[in-house]
Amino acid sequence: MKRSDRIAETLEGLIIDGTFADGERLDEVQLAGRFEVSRTPLREAFQRLAISGLVEQIPRRGVFVRQPGPVQLVEMFEVMAELEAACARLAAARISDEALEEMKAINARCLEAVELRDTDGYYYENERFHAILYRQSGNSFLQSECQRLHRRLTPFRRLQLRSRGRLSQSMAEHEAIVAALEEGDAQRAAAETRLHVAVQGEKFQHLMSSLRPAAE
Amino acid sequence: MKRSDRIAETLEGLIIDGTFADGERLDEVQLAGRFEVSRTPLREAFQRLAISGLVEQIPRRGVFVRQPGPVQLVEMFEVMAELEAACARLAAARISDEALEEMKAINARCLEAVELRDTDGYYYENERFHAILYRQSGNSFLQSECQRLHRRLTPFRRLQLRSRGRLSQSMAEHEAIVAALEEGDAQRAAAETRLHVAVQGEKFQHLMSSLRPAAE
DNA sequence: GTCAACAATCTTGTATACAAGATGGGCAGA
DNA sequence: TCTGCCCATCTTGTATACAAGATTGTTGAC
Secondary structure (H helix, E strand, C coil), rough: CCHHHHHHHHHHHHHHHCCCCCCEECCHHHHHHHHHHHHHHHHHHHHHHHHCEEEEEEECCCCCCCCCCCCHHHHHHHHHHHHHHHHHHHHHHCCHHHHHHHHHHHHHHHHHHCCCCCCCHHHHHHHHHHHHHHCCCCHHHHHHHHHHHHHHHHHHHHHCCCCCCCCHCCCCCCCHHHHHHHCHHHHHHEEEEEHHHHHHHHHHHHHHHCCCCCCC | CCCCHHHHHHHHHHHHCCEEEEEECCHHHHHHHHHHHCHHHHHHHHHHHHHCCCEEEEEECCEEEEEHHHHHHHHHHHHHHHHHHHHHHHHHHHHHHHHHCCCCCHHHHHHHHHHCHHHHHHHHHHHHHHHHHHHHHHHHHHHHHHHHHHHHHHHHHHHHHCCHHHHHHHHHHHHHHHHHHHHHCHHHHHHHHHHHHHHHHHHHHHHHHHHCCCCC
């Protein structure tokens, strides 16, 4: 149970970054050749991908890449918003001073990135911000569920950051979250966080509809 | 991809209902014989169980049943509470009159069950109540995530219902949820739902600690 | 007597062989 | 020429054979 793990991760990356197009069929024997293994470990990897929802296995037909459609993406962002809001709610009571300081430090670096128009730098700090939020929920199950969905939404979140004025807006939202956490105001921390993530979904949705107008 | 599906479901049931004890090793060849298949479909089933977290695969050692420990259970109930609260929040704006009526009807039947001390009957109606709540979130992704976790917590929820006076208390909580939904009060619907599920976790936790005092 | 090392055996992980279902093309009939 | 049926081929699903690592029991030495 080692080789199939690596293969699953690799394939997951290739699907997430769009190397495999939506609807494309993944050929067992071809990929087996590419990875220099037999079909067995590949099939194991396929199963994992199918459970994560990255591919669909149609019996006796094969596995096909399934990128989430616009509707499903909106739904996933909605759930992400609620999960992160839950993290914030719990973190408001549980967060350590140390983590709070770290979040502030991250926000400071984010501000620099905004001024430098450094989208990649901002992205990196943003990732850390959210990772800390998950962790400070004090609920490791919630943390891992958040990480799972977060990872799944990676490419779409990244896109959304490119939206005009989004960087500074995102920053402001981060600061509001930290402020609420510092005051221990669970209600507000949750609300601010929910808004922060929901906005991402909306921005993304807007971007999508402007990119492909009236697609199907 | 059919036989392994059925096997995975069967094994999942056997693990959830406690036929396989925590820590028990699942023998590939033995189970293959029992199901009258080769090791291949069994291994596929094992993988699925491993991803759902019901078993742990230790490389070159085998698969072992992993029942969640008390800490993890509390965490899972906490997440369940937040997910269901999210359903309620969304449902408050999206629920149909029809579904609302159905929830009221279920509560009426629940009341009967409470009076008859019919725990099983109550359990069944309770399941439907929550299923409708998930559905009425209007978010199919959220719905499936809720169903997944709900299913995982099944045996522990069931246990908790046996707690003294829990039935009528649960009923009252259901009514509060429906009332908030009817008014379209998202905030309150979420809060009531969160409480309702969180109480389940607490009741369960209490039950556990009374059953095995100072276990390890 | 106890501990350590080695070997035999068992179990998992991987490859390959085999079976069965699905698809597509070709052929025949209308 | 078009349509429908059948056969060939391809791909998946399953079984089995093979390889490699882990465990355990036995034997020998201290």
